[in-house]
Amino acid sequence: MYKRMPSRDHSAVVDVEESSALLQNSADVETTNPSWWLSFPHVIVATISSFLFGYHLGVVNEPLESISLDLGFSGNTLAEGLVVSTCLGGALIGSLFSGWIADGFGRRRAFQLCALPMIIGASTSATTKSLAGMLIGRFLVGTGMGLGPPVAALYVTEVSPASVRGTYGSFIQIATCLGLMAALLIGIPVKEIAGWWRICFWISTIPAGFLAFAMMFCAESPHWLYKQGRSADAEAEFERLLGGSPVKYAMVELSKLDRGDEADTVKLSELLYGRHFRVVYIGATLFALQQLSGINAVFYFSSSVFKSAGVPSDIANVLIGVANLSGSIIAMLLMDKLGRKVLLLWSFFGMTISMVLQVAAANTYVSGSGSLYLWLSVGGMLMFVLTFALxxxxxxxxxxxxxxxxxxRAKAMAFCMSVHWVINFFVGLLFLRLLEQLGPQLLYSIFASVCMTAVIFVKKNVMETKGKSLQEIEIALLPQG
Structure with missing residues (x-):
């Protein structure tokens, strides 16, 4: 029934009469949701890229002092800052090209291309004898870090049944949390064992190698195959991911959106103007508000806040990690029950309240109330991380x-993730300077205002996608005659 055709001629993929018959029976198809366990292994393998993302974000936190001593730049704060942030520059490059790589080579090959610089970069960092070698290694790892998240989001969205797509999407955040926590745990012996920081980098090559290898056995995205005109292959992959009965309906759903222009190159101007502007604007603004909310300032500089409250840094790291992971697990359980929009609204509202607590903590610190400052600052920060993860x-x-x-989809994700990385970089760069110039009360008030702005933006602009197929969402947002 599904013939292999060039991408400009999908119109005959599904016979018109059979299509209408299938659509009449769509309610029967949808009442019996596809088995989640068929797609589950493919999603788990994809989220290894998110685990690596989290691991490499945190891998230099504990060992940085040892690295600087061994490589001869101890006391050079600029060099230390470069070791931490060079990967962010690489991540920007990786995210910029992620859409073109995912569309040009396919989602599976993109994961393998994401793992390659992570293996080479981590090996370079583990064996280097100089600062230059460390920076090269961190930059290479960063390109993989930038490529991984948008491809993981694409892949998980495109291979998941609609009924569990939100739950599976939460796996990405959980895997990132686990990566961060793994980096902190593996870094613990660094002060007792000479050269342990090299082991920290070597360890990361194991999941990266497994990702590259396991992707050979995972399903390719049926959506990508269909765009390439490979309808028979798309049908076969749907069967692997959904089981037999929902496959024909899934193929009919894909055929609805055929516009005959899939082979055309998507230009940047097409994302910023015309009929696609609204969804790209929503996506880019959501990522901008996410980063401007102050979350990375909290992650990067939480230790100094806890230290001022008398909490040791190792305990602070554990508390932040537990709050982040707990929120992510709760989000996983609620994503397909309450829906995306409800979680976003309450999350940003909770972050607003948390930042108000931080402002109150800063005021009590000025007035000299130490115990109240401890509860407000530590409690507010943990509440902020928890509600963010929700x-x-x-x-x-x-x-x-x-x-x-x-x-x-792939190019728009690349654009929005690039916005994410640019703002991430500037928040990390300017936070301490702004804290010094503006003071904590004003800075945390600005963060609270951003979070409240996000609540209003989500309320007005974001549609609920819970339980809807990707085709239903596209038709709802872009009705075409």
Missing amino acids: GAGPVPGLLLPEIFPSRI
Whole structure:
């Protein structure tokens, strides 16, 4: 029934009469949701890229002092800052090209291309004898870090049944949390064992190698195959992911969106103007608000806040990690029950309240009330991380590939993730300077205002995608005559 055709001629893929018959029976198909366990292994392998993302974000935190001593730049704060942040520059490059790589080579090959610089970069960092070698290694790892998250979001969205797509999307955030925690745990012996920091880098090559190898046995995205005109292959992959009965309906759903222009190159101007502007604007703004909320300032500089409250840094790291992971697990359980929009609204609202607590803590610190400052600052920060992980953290990465039309999905994700990395970089660069110039009360008030702005933006602009197929979402957002 599904013939292999060039991408410009999908119109005959499904016979018109059979299509209408299938659509009449769509209610029967949808009442029996596809088995989640068929797609589960493919999603788990994909989230290894998110685990690596989290691991490499945190891998130099504990060992940085040892690295600087061994490589001869101890006391050079600029060099230390470069070791931490060079990967962010690489991540920007990786995210910029992620859409073109995912569309040009396919989602599976993109994962393998993401793992390659992570293996080479981590090996370079582990064996280097100089600062230059460390920076090269960190930059290479960063390109893989930038490529991985948008491809993971695309892949998980495109291979998941609609009934569990939100839950699976939450796995990305959970894997990132586990990666961060693994980096902190593996870094613990660094002060007792000479050269342990090299082992920390070597260890990361194991999951990266497994990702590259395991992807050979995972399903390719049926959406990508269909865009390439490979309808028979798309049908076969749907069967691997969904089981037999929902396959024909899934293929009919894909055929609805055929516009005959899939082979055309998607230009940047097409994302910024015309009929796709609204969804790209929503996506880019969500990522901008996520980063401007102050979350990375909290992650990067939480130790100094806890230290001022008398909490040791190792305990602070554990508390932050537990709050982040707990929120991510709760989000996973609620994503397909309450929906994306509800979680986003309550998450940003909770973050607003948390920042108000931080402002109150800063005021009590000035007035000299030490015990109240401890409870407000530590409690407010943990509440901020927890409420972030409930929605603002996991939802944008899931929601964006859901609302982007199939034709522009990969490139639009690349653009929005690039916005994410640029703002991430400047927040990390300017936070301490702004804290010094503006003071904590004013800076945390600005963060609270951003979070409240996000609540209003989500209320007005974000549609609920829970339980809807990608095709239903696209038709709802881009009605075409």
